[in-house]
Amino acid sequence: MHVTDVWDAEEDFQGFFAERLAPAVQEVGLAGQPDVHFSPLHRHFVAPGAGS
Known part of the structure; x- marks a missing residue:
């Protein structure tokens, strides 16, 4: 599975991962570590009416 977050x-992501995501994953017993990569955002477009 491939997931993209902005x-x-x-x-901010590192704090979320350490404080919320990792404990939840451990609690449900999922094994392994995610393969996380960071890339700069070059352009951001939000369709009208979609929020920001």
């Missing part, structure tokens, strides 16, 4: 800063 975060304001890499540190």
Whole structure:
């Protein structure tokens, strides 16, 4: 599975992962580590009416 998220800063994701995601994954017993890559966002488009 491939998931793309857009975060304001890499540190924001790292905090979310450490404080919320990792404990939840451990609690349900999922094994392994995600393969996480960070790339700069070059362009951001939000369709009218879709929010920001």
